[in-house]
Amino acid sequence: MAAITPAVVVFAIAPVLLNLTGTGAFWVLMIGGLLGTAMAFSWAELGSTYPIAGGDYTIVSRTLGRALGFISLVLTGPVQAFLIPAVVALSIAGYLSSVVSLDARIVGAFVIGVGVVISIVGVKFTARAVGVLLAFELAVVTFIAVLGFISIQRGPDVLVVPSIFDPATQVGGPLPFGTLIAGVAVAAFAYNGFQGALLFSEETKGNPRAVAHSVFLALGVAVVTAVIPVAAGLMGAIDLAAFTNSANPWSLLVEGFGSPVFATVVNLGIALSIMNGVVALVPYFSRVLYSSGRDHVWPAAISKPLASVHPKLETPWVASLVVGVGSIILILAFDVDAMATIIGTVVSVEFVLISASAIVSRVRDKDIRRVYKMPLWPVIPIFSGLFAIFILTQQTTHDLTITGVILLVAFLYWLLYLRPRSATHLHMLAPIYGDTPEGQASSRP
Template sequence: MSASAPERYTQELKRDLKLWENVSLVVSAVTPATGAFIIAPVLFGLNGTGAPLTFVIAAILGISLAFCWAELGSAYPIAGGDYTFVSRILGRGAGFVSLVLSGPVQAVLIPAVVALGMAEYLRVVIDIDANVLGAIILLSGMVIAIFGVRLNALAVAALLVIELLAVVLVSVLGFVKANRSVSVLFSPEVIGDGGTRPLTFGALIAGIAVASFAYNGFQGALLYSEETVGERKNVARAVFIALGVAIACEVLPVAAALLGAPSVPDLVASANPWQYFLTAIGGDTFNTIISLGIAVAVLNAVIALMPFFARILYSSGRDMAWPRPVSRSLAKVHPKYGTPVVATIAVGVAGALIILVTDVETLTTWVGAVLAIEFILVALSAIVGRVRQPNQDRPYRMPLWPIAPVVAIVMSIGVLTQQEPSDLAVAGGLVLIAVLYYVFYLRPRVHTHMLTLDPVLYDEGKGSTEPSGSAQQTTHISQN
């Protein structure tokens, strides 16, 4: 066997996801219900009647990034997502920073936000501490996720119907029972301190970080690329479909709530704006019924997010990004269900623990700053990759390159400049820790750790599409 032949990952994850199953997992991970019913209340408090406009502007950032993810994901169909192409294009140091931000950090924070938000809606019928209930929800989603990605796809597809129905129903009710003109949406005001004031440009930009969190997840199609059958363009298709659904399901219900609420100041000031809105237009019973529907919808997100982040941790273990015992554990695949069992448990347990000691608002603002940094790395990869690797096979190529990544970088930098110093300190501290770990642990072990192997490619009806004419090696974590 040639010593210079490229090393290629072995196919360990079970490859049996169809395009629509990939999309259902990704849309559920984006979870339109979470953006509308959990993240939007944070935006009401920050940007008042400017919340819908903030979602629209954040959608421009999302579309710019979608072009980047679609191209990069089809070129590098590897389960780890962002860090796998960042490390191959910008270098392993930048790749490890991306891994920390998109993997362990988001794997702990984002499912925790979703589970806490769901707990608030379940409390209309269950009188239990929201943090404890959120931890129970997260651990339940962890157990479900272990039983196979296709089972997850089928389960979330069924729950996704309920989720979308809840979003549609609330949107229709808001528009039908509108108490004010749509012009209120185009003259955004912040409400508080006994009065109103125009929404400033700086506050609008700062709110984009929170709104971007609501859209985050549509890039999840990349994480299931080793389990999806068919041509690699399916990764790009899933990215755009998921984002389109997310935009519609964030903007419309938030705008409907502002138009249909009896009192906008009361809506914005409410501890739970949606329960105020639902009670005001339909009464307590109606609020209870819809709140339970919302809770079921958000449960869908918890189930979808478990395999989402578990695959990043699984891939990091397979790439030996951590000390050998940790990496080997994270890379373990369940012998029957073909799922990364240890990585899934790690996501569930870590998220459950952080839920017990924090709140939705804190987690949401932390994630906003982290996402902005990650977006810059993704967009830079889309630019540098074309320059450094012009011959790289790209089944999908974005139109009008490099406009989309440049827009994403400019908007992300703008978002960072408007973040609270404490949130920037958290994000900066995480980046510093990642850089130090890479410099002092990974870089001296360049031949055995932070591996960057070639992906296993697959096309429906053709099976593995290994390049012919050259010997191919496969490798596994136990060999390293």
């Protein structure tokens, strides 16, 4: 739940949706929740069947083959592991600006550094820390929703018909259907992380069915804590056109109460709640890089350190450092905001791979032990896979081109480096529960 970061969804990603889709942001988040629910069934079944720290790529490799498995690793590993924490960390400075003017890049780098330290200290300590901060984060999100509802300016009918306002003229009009669907990719990015229990499955005690339950619980909380505040903001904003076109609409809502001190306190609370997301994201993504090193995905000089575990703290400390350093380099050297738009496209591609895995796993591995089986198979994964493909058709040529280049580079790396070394590299970790024999898994193309 902390990896989803409800505060980031509301305070950093929702403004992007409001700018892109106007009042349609409400429907975009609802549709994103529907797609997320369909995906949750696939992740719940696959994650409890293959409880291995690497998450998606370990599943895709076993079901669709190691070429697509490596592509999944690149999407959920280096691409998201460096970019998402950087995007989240950068959003903090905007809310701190009401107190002190700071360079957003320096603030972002510092916050990621804190996240790395907490991640290395230990998974139990990290869980306690993010648990406390998550409670605070949910309280801030709830408080913002309450502010919207108590300052209500219009009825719920504003949510029914999606409208968008021209930034220059402030004149409203109907939201194009294609734009609404394109926004669902951003919502997919917003909810991304509800499958996070899969990455900690090796460290989870008890019945692996609990991994499935965690996926549904995290998604449910994510949808509720996103949809309700956005609905409250749209109903409570004094100027709806200004609210949907603002880079920081929540500050407009808070400033409507007329107290600078009140606004400052709320903005500080928002900044602290967003920081919790970074604290949760570093250990989340470090498990992906750790698992890739353990499976010898990279040259030995890289894989061996990534696979190392601290002898006392029992955490993948090198992988955590790599996540932190990679994110900090992105923040300090590149325009992360300009790169952030591709995340939704990348997540949609991953949705296609996981949906296909949920279908192939049942067909190919009929005798595997499944502690959780989704209902209405294969209807649900077919729906989610086709929906994700439809979303991809609505993305910009720029984002599709960048994503295509990432996929091509990943495939060439597998073809030219990993495939000739299939006996020693990308050698999947022996599964924990009921997977096909290691020889069969490693013999797949």
